[in-house]
Each structure stands twice: as structure tokens, then as C-alpha cells.
Amino acid sequence: FCPGCQALQPPAPRPDLFRLMDCDRSFRIDPGQLQRRFRSLQRAVHPDRFGKRPPKEQFYSEQHSSLINKAYQTLLNPLSRGLYLLELSGVEPAKETDCDADSAFLMEVMEINEKLAESKNSDNLEEVETSIKVKQEELTREVTAAFERDDLQEAKKLLGKMKYFANLEDKLKAKKIPS
Numbered sequence: 001f002c003p004g005c006q007a008l009q010p011p012a013p014r015p016d017l018f019r020l021m022d023c024d025r026s027f028r029i030d031p032g033q034l035q036r037r038f039r040s041l042q043r044a045v046h047p048d049r050f051g052k053r054p055p056k057e058q059f060y061s062e063q064h065s066s067l068i069n070k071a072y073q074t075l076l077n078p079l080s081r082g083l084y085l086l087e088l089s090g091v092e093p094a095k096e097t098d099c100d101a102d103s104a105f106l107m108e109v110m111e112i113n114e115k116l117a118e119s120k121n122s123d124n125l126e127e128v129e130t131s132i133k134v135k136q137e138e139l140t141r142e143v144t145a146a147f148e149r150d151d152l153q154e155a156k157k158l159l160g161k162m163k164y165f166a167n168l169e170d171k172l173k174a175k176k177i178p179s
Contacts, residue, residue, distance in 0.1 A: 027147035094160030
């Protein structure tokens with residue numbers, strides 16, 4: 001907002017999402033604090049509040065609201081938060097093709113994929129869901145430790161593994177939705 005006239009201004013071209021959401025630039029965040037900041041910002045700039053304002057301010061309001069949603073979703077999700085931290089540090093995320101993942105990890109992913117493909121009832125799906133969730137929590141702890149040691153290459157490798165499990169989560173969600 002303009003300090004003089006209080007008119008809404010355009011968002012910065014490439015804002016720091018951590019700064020926007022009033023968080024430390026860290027993998028470890030407080031989800032409660034993030035949610036409070038999200039709600040506070042949305043209350044201030046939501047397009048519903050700008051219906052009687054000039055079209056330019058209405059447009060800026062939509063841009064800000066969209067940016068705040070993106071920041072919230074990016075920082076709330078451990079995988080996207082980690083990838084964003086790598087991006088801020090100038091580290092390219094791991095590509096699925098250059099994954100030097102150990103064979104034991106790849107076998108684990110393949111086994112879960114097979115269980116998912118073969119699952120016919122909700123009990124089997126719950127078992128797969130639990131194993132995916134446990135693995136994601138374990139990887140999140142390892143990524144947290146890697147970022148806290150400032151070991152960006154290890155974080156990159158672990159985030160590559162998290163991508164595999166995020167894909168498995170997506171397949172599981174698709175399988176749970178009745179056709």
C-alpha cells in the first residue's frame with residue numbers, strides 16, 4: 001500500500017516468499033504462524049475488498065491474492081519448500097533422469113508401485129498409504145537435517161527421493177477416488 005494515499009501497489013516482480021510470509025528462510029517452519037500470516041495478508045488484499053476501487057487496484061489485488069496463495073502452498077508443502085530453498089541458493093533441483101538413487105530405494109519405490117497397481121480393496125490402499133506417509137516423514141526429517149547442516153547437495157538428493165513419493169501419493173489419491 002502507498003504510505004500516502006493507501007492505494008494498493010503492484011507486487012514485486014520476484015518476491016522472496018519467505019519474507020512475504022514473514023518466515024525465516026529455513027526448511028523448518030511453523031505451520032501455525034504461516035497460516036496466521038496467510039489469513040492476515042488475504043484479509044488485507046483479497047479481491048472482495050477492492051470491488052469499489054479503481055480497476056488498476058482491483059487487478060493488483062488479484063495479483064497479490066494469487067501470489068499469497070502461491071507462497072502459502074509453496075512453503076506449507078515440504079517438497080516444494082525444499083525445492084524453493086534450493087532455487088534461492090542457486091542449486092538446480094535433481095532431474096528424474098539424473099537420479100543416482102541407490103538400487104534399494106528404487107526397489108522400494110517399485111514395490112510400492114506394484115502394491116498400488118494390484119490393490120483391489122481399501123485395506124490394501126491404507127497399508128500403501130501408511131508406508132508412503134512413513135517414508136515421507138522420514139525423508140522430511142532427513143531433508144531438515146541436511147538443510148540445517150547447509151548440505152545442499154544432500155538436500156537435493158533427498159528432495160529427488162521425495163518427488164518419487166509425492167508421485168506415489170498422487171497415484172494413491174487417484175486410485176482412492178471412485179471412477
